[in-house]
Amino acid sequence: xxxxxxxxxxADRDETRPIQGRRSTPLTRNRRxxxxxxxxxxxxxxxxxxxxxxxxxxxxxxxARTARDLLMFVFWAMVVTFVLVEGALLYCLIRFRRRSGDxxxxxxxxxxPLEIGWTIAPAILVVVIVVLTVPAIFSNARAASPDxxxxxxxxxxxxxxxxxxxxxxxxxxxxxxxxxxxxxxxxESNDVLHSFWVPSLRGKxxxxxxxxxxxxxxxxxxxxxxxxxxxxxxTAHALMKFYVVVETQAEFTAWAxxxxxERVPPASDLARQGEETLTLGGCVxxxxxxxxxxxxxxxxxxxxxxxxxxxxxxxxxxTPENMxxxxxxxxxxxxxxxxxxxxxxxxxxxxxVAYMQGLK
Amino acid sequence: MATVxxxxxxxxxxxxxxxxxxxxxxxxxxxxxxxxxxxxxFMLGGLEALLMRLQLATPEADVVSAERFTELFTMHGTTxxxxxxxxxxxxxxxxxxxxxxxxxxxxFPRLNALSYWIxxxxxxxMNISFVAGxxxxxxxxxxxxxxxxxxxxxxxxxxxxxxLQILGVSSILASINFIVTIINMRxxxxxxxxxxxxxxMSMITAFLIIFAFPAxxxxxxxxxxxxxIETSFFIPEGGGxxxxxxxxxxxxxxxxxxxxxxxxxxxxxxxxxxxxRKPLFxxxxxxxxxxAIALVGFGVWxxxxxxxxxxxxxxxxxxxxxxxxxxxxxVKIFNWIATLYGGSISFxxxxxxxxxxxSMFIIGGLSGVMLGSPPIDAQVxxxxxxxxxxxxxxxxxxxxxxxxxxxxxxxxxxxxFMHDGWGKVHWLLMLIGFNLTFLPQHMLGxxxxxxxxHTYAADMGxxxxxxxxxVGSLMIGFSFLIFIINALRSIRHGEPSGSxxxxxxxxxxxxxxxxxxxxxxxxxxxxxxxxxWDIKRGGGHTxxxxxxxxxxAEADEPDIHMPNPSYWPIVMAAGMVLAACGLIFHQAFILLxxxxxxxxxxxxxxxxxx
Numbered sequence: 001x002x003x004x005x006x007x008x009x010x011a012d013r014d015e016t017r018p019i020q021g022r023r024s025t026p027l028t029r030n031r032r033x034x035x036x037x038x039x040x041x042x043x044x045x046x047x048x049x050x051x052x053x054x055x056x057x058x059x060x061x062x063x064a065r066t067a068r069d070l071l072m073f074v075f076w077a078m079v080v081t082f083v084l085v086e087g088a089l090l091y092c093l094i095r096f097r098r099r100s101g102d103x104x105x106x107x108x109x110x111x112x113p114l115e116i117g118w119t120i121a122p123a124i125l126v127v128v129i130v131v132l133t134v135p136a137i138f139s140n141a142r143a144a145s146p147d148x149x150x151x152x153x154x155x156x157x158x159x160x161x162x163x164x165x166x167x168x169x170x171x172x173x174x175x176x177x178x179x180x181x182x183x184x185x186x187x188e189s190n191d192v193l194h195s196f197w198v199p200s201l202r203g204k205x206x207x208x209x210x211x212x213x214x215x216x217x218x219x220x221x222x223x224x225x226x227x228x229x230x231x232x233x234x235t236a237h238a239l240m241k242f243y244v245v246v247e248t249q250a251e252f253t254a255w256a257x258x259x260x261x262e263r264v265p266p267a268s269d270l271a272r273q274g275e276e277t278l279t280l281g282g283c284v285x286x287x288x289x290x291x292x293x294x295x296x297x298x299x300x301x302x303x304x305x306x307x308x309x310x311x312x313x314x315x316x317x318x319t320p321e322n323m324x325x326x327x328x329x330x331x332x333x334x335x336x337x338x339x340x341x342x343x344x345x346x347x348x349x350x351x352x353v354a355y356m357q358g359l360k
Numbered sequence: 361m362a363t364v365x366x367x368x369x370x371x372x373x374x375x376x377x378x379x380x381x382x383x384x385x386x387x388x389x390x391x392x393x394x395x396x397x398x399x400x401x402f403m404l405g406g407l408e409a410l411l412m413r414l415q416l417a418t419p420e421a422d423v424v425s426a427e428r429f430t431e432l433f434t435m436h437g438t439t440x441x442x443x444x445x446x447x448x449x450x451x452x453x454x455x456x457x458x459x460x461x462x463x464x465x466x467x468f469p470r471l472n473a474l475s476y477w478i479x480x481x482x483x484x485x486m487n488i489s490f491v492a493g494x495x496x497x498x499x500x501x502x503x504x505x506x507x508x509x510x511x512x513x514x515x516x517x518x519x520x521x522x523x524l525q526i527l528g529v530s531s532i533l534a535s536i537n538f539i540v541t542i543i544n545m546r547x548x549x550x551x552x553x554x555x556x557x558x559x560x561m562s563m564i565t566a567f568l569i570i571f572a573f574p575a576x577x578x579x580x581x582x583x584x585x586x587x588x589i590e591t592s593f594f595i596p597e598g599g600g601x602x603x604x605x606x607x608x609x610x611x612x613x614x615x616x617x618x619x620x621x622x623x624x625x626x627x628x629x630x631x632x633x634x635x636x637r638k639p640l641f642x643x644x645x646x647x648x649x650x651x652a653i654a655l656v657g658f659g660v661w662x663x664x665x666x667x668x669x670x671x672x673x674x675x676x677x678x679x680x681x682x683x684x685x686x687x688x689x690x691v692k693i694f695n696w697i698a699t700l701y702g703g704s705i706s707f708x709x710x711x712x713x714x715x716x717x718x719s720m721f722i723i724g725g726l727s728g729v730m731l732g733s734p735p736i737d738a739q740v741x742x743x744x745x746x747x748x749x750x751x752x753x754x755x756x757x758x759x760x761x762x763x764x765x766x767x768x769x770x771x772x773x774x775x776x777f778m779h780d781g782w783g784k785v786h787w788l789l790m791l792i793g794f795n796l797t798f799l800p801q802h803m804l805g806x807x808x809x810x811x812x813x814h815t816y817a818a819d820m821g822x823x824x825x826x827x828x829x830x831v832g833s834l835m836i837g838f839s840f841l842i843f844i845i846n847a848l849r850s851i852r853h854g855e856p857s858g859s860x861x862x863x864x865x866x867x868x869x870x871x872x873x874x875x876x877x878x879x880x881x882x883x884x885x886x887x888x889x890x891x892x893w894d895i896k897r898g899g900g901h902t903x904x905x906x907x908x909x910x911x912x913a914e915a916d917e918p919d920i921h922m923p924n925p926s927y928w929p930i931v932m933a934a935g936m937v938l939a940a941c942g943l944i945f946h947q948a949f950i951l952l953x954x955x956x957x958x959x960x961x962x963x964x965x966x967x968x969x970x
Contacts (some may be wrong), residue, residue: 052821054808056739074733078726085722092700102704111644122690126683127732136735141672164459192506193602195667199808203738204667208603210596213669228744230810232499234506235426238813268841335426336363
């Protein structure tokens with residue numbers, strides 16, 4: 001199921017290839033200025049237009065599109081400015097290079113009309129940019145419609161907690177959203193600063209302890225979109241990732257139904273052993289698995305861990321092998337993280353992995 | 361007060377030479393100390409950068425650990441800003457300001473020495489942390505509450521906070537010194553309107569430091585309180601606000617950017633006219649635009665905080681003020697280009713670096729305009745796009761400008777040229793390496809790679825850009841080696857340059873190289889912006905008549921009163937830094953430091969001044 005979703009996303013990306021093609025153009029042009037210096041780099045640049053799942057240039061919401069369009073406009077305005085100014089500079093350098101027999105050139109000190117002119121020129125350019133920017137600032141800050149889905153996103157070192165207070169769902173590192181409906185996301189932090197950033201949905205907004213930050217988005221395209229913490233938050237900052245799964249309202253309702261339920265009881269002896277290991281391994285101290293003794297609140301809620309696409313805050317795909325690797329050496333997989341786990345025997349690991357994989 | 365003959369150090373022995381440097385109050389020797397020290401720290405910060413680039417060359421690499429990586433980017437930023445580029449600018453202030461304004465030294469020579477020693481000890485103090493339990497690791501911006509004891513219980517943050525306080529003292533003292541020097545000690549006839557543009561930019565920078573540093577000083581005091589006596593200025597649980605730290609930091613931090621770039625702009629404003637043999641175009645406008653950048657620079661700080669959630673009104677206001685800065689900056693660039701227009705341009709290595717500065721700084725300025733728009737910023741803030749932008753400003757702008765200055769004034773320091781051919785090789789390699797390093801980082805940011813990450817996954821599409829960037833950074837490192845070898849060799853074996861190798865227009869080119877201790881045998885009388893050109897090309901060249909500072913034919917050693925050397929500055933600096941050590945290692949150091957400080961203060965006051 002996860003693989004299938006993943007491949008749907010890939011297909012989406014393939015459809016957006018034309019955008020990627022367009023993106024390579026400004027880069028190529030920009031480089032031409034330095035063609036003499038950077039010919040090998042140019043070849044690389046063309047070759048480099050691979051898949052970039054976290055790009056800001058493939059927006060799927062109004063907010064992200066506004067930012068992308070503004071970025072492209074200002075970028076091209078800057079390219080034109082760049083060509084004009086560097087062109088003038090190069091022209092002067094070539095045209096007025098010293099030749100043998102040059103005397104002292106005419107000693108000009110200034111030219112008031114010219115100077116006024118080139119004070120006004122950049123002023124006009126920035127006024128245009130400001131005029132385009134201000135409406136975008138306010139549209140990005142728009143209030144949610146009254147029927148918006150409410151989500152609390154809470155940053156922890158180094159994972160994301162997602163709560164849906166209206167529908168009673170708590171999950172981690174995988175944010176499910178219905179397509180075509182306003183979502184108001186409330187940003188909080190449990191410890192230090194973090195930042196919520198899913199480039200295809202919207203620009204980032206910081207998660208600041210003690211501060212109520214929120215924003216509204218309306219997802220328009222189904223698929224899985226990667227996001228990542230964008231404010232330095234300590235050692236494992238680079239490994240604090242998450243995914244947003246945008247699905248149809250029906251899929252979302254079904255997902256929420258599953259999430260609200262208690263854990264799926266272990267289906268095999270091995271898995272039953274696994275559930276016993278929870279206490280032995282100390283998991284109960286930090287994690288919640290509803291329906292068991294596990295009711296800790298320091299780590300992510302694991303009631304439906306088996307149903308998530310990734311583990312360890314978006315770091316690893318959720319496979320038995322990866323789960324095993326994570327449980328046998330969390331520090332090796334994600335340096336600095338706060339998970340403490342005693343060394344488990346092979347049997348205990350087998351049992352725990354079987355159990356967790358079953359928690360769909 | 362002693363005459364020059366009496367102060368001549370006994371440099372026949374090593375000890376005598378060392379003592380003469382330790383006790384020197386001569387602005388030119390202090391300039392050399394600043395230059396050598398800042399280049400050493402530049403190399404250290406560069407090595408930290410190279411380690412990071414090696415770690416990021418390939419996805420999921422394991423060159424350095426995640427913990428080490430946080431130390432590396434924190435210390436790279438801190439080192440480059442406070443220990444490399446600011447002091448490198450200070451080297452130029454020290455060498456050039458007195459020479460350019462026709463003075464024999466700075467206003468407070470011992471204070472000048474004190475600034476240097478505090479800087480040196482402060483820099484060493486901060487770097488000791490690497491071997492004393494862990495280096496600072498919360499970023500050069502040190503955002504609360506990550507800097508709180510709850511998240512960093514070791515002394516890593518204390519080293520950073522006390523280190524920055526110490527360096528701040530050094531910067532503020534130096535700035536007061538240069539402001540007083542520039543306002544009071546200009547040669548007769550050198551009105552503000554005739555000051556060399558570098559002196560203008562030095563003065564503006566000094567004012568910026570005096571007004572900007574108090575903000576971070578206050579922030580650091582509050583941070584230290586939070587860490588040492590459990591206040592909670594920045595701790596939300598105790599009613600504090602982490603965003604307050606960000607305001608205090610960036611009220612300082614943004615002017616700091618101009619503190620770093622204005623001296624380089626001043627240098628370029630001297631180099632371009634010299635090698636074009638034309639006066640600076642629109643002198644008054646260039647000076648005023650520098651002042652305008654500095655003033656408006658105090659009103660743009662929250663553009664570093666567009667993603668904090670300050671609201672659309674604040675974002676709009678600061679977007680407008682940020683955009684406004686593009687105007688005076690653009691004006692400067694246009695005036696530089698107009699200076700070249702109609703000139704007779706010679707491409708010696710200093711000129712290549714100056715032109716490199718202008719052309720690279722343009723790119724940094726343009727990407728800055730993009731970042732000034734909050735919706736764009738919300739996407740690329742805290743990504744490699746910002747890393748690229750800031751390096752186009754601070755490396756493409758500041759580093760290119762300052763290196764141009766080194767090549768240009770090396771003959772004035774030493775009486776010898778740096779090798780021009782190798783200088784050009786250095787320039788070309790650095791230019792290519794720099795663009796190869798930082799141009800791809802724009803794409804990385806737009807493609808979604810955050811900054812301050814020690815690794816990235818293989819399927820993110822970041823591999824190629826990162827590899828290019830690493831290759832480029834190695835080229836920069838290599839070009840710096842060429843520079844160092846060239847400089848070291850040229851000190852002894854460079855071609856003799858004479859006193860005025862570039863046909864300079866400002867006063868320092870009218871005296872011998874290296875300049876005598878007293879700089880000017882006779883204080884010159886100035887009546888134009890380029891007095892040296894007037895002398896060489898005959899009066900009236902710039903519409904004014906100049907008086908040559910005649911060589912003193914009667915006496916080899918003119919009877920000029922110069923300040924005595926003094927060891928009190930180094931003792932006082934040691935006392936200060938020892939006291940800071942006391943707050944980290946053992947309280948006994950506080951007492952020791954305080955005693956040393958008190959003794960040196962008394963010694964300083966009692967020292968016979970004349």
